[in-house]
Structures are given as C-alpha cells and as structure tokens.
Amino acid sequence: MGVYEGFNLKPCPFCGNAEIILSITDCGDNGRDSADIAICGDCGAVGPWGNDEQHAVDLWNNRIVRSSHEHK
Numbered sequence: 203m204g205v206y207e208g209f210n211l212k213p214c215p216f217c218g219n220a221e222i223i224l225s226i227t228d229c230g231d232n233g234r235d236s237a238d239i240a241i242c243g244d245c246g247a248v249g250p251w252g253n254d255e256q257h258a259v260d261l262w263n264n265r266i267v268r269s270s271h272e273h274k
C-alpha cells in the first residue's frame with residue numbers, strides 16, 4: 203500500500219485525509235479484467251470505479267465536487 207504522488211487526488215471529503223491510495227482490483231464485472239478505484243487510507247471511503255488509474259482519479263475528484271451540491 204502506498205500513496206500515489208503522481209496523481210492529483212483531492213483530500214477525502216469525509217475525514218479530510220490527504221493520503222488517498224489507488225487500488226487495482228480484478229473484478230470480472232462488466233466485461234473488464236480489472237478496474238481502478240481510489241480509497242481513503244484513513245476512513246476507507248471509496249470513489250467510483252475507473253477504467254484506469256487516471257480515470258479513477260478523475261472520478262474521485264469530480265465526485266467530491268458533485269456530492270457537495272447535487273442530489274443525483
């Protein structure tokens with residue numbers, strides 16, 4: 203486990219922890235061999251699944267913005 207400093211991950215919206223990690227998981231769902239997901243190293247909050255590391259990072263960062271004022 204480690205911090206991915208090469209990616210610009212925003213701090214956790216739930217606990218404020220800035221050490222967000224990326225995990226690559228073999229999921230077998232949706233026809234994919236694997237998927238990436240951002241996980242808070244402190245409270246364990248997880249972001250949406252991404253097709254690759256950068257996608258997972260984008261989803262994590264975007265979710266923080268959306269979740270603050272959207273209901274969808």
Ligand SMILES: [Zn+2]
Pocket residue numbers: 214215216217218219242243244245246247
């Ligand atoms: Zn957290």
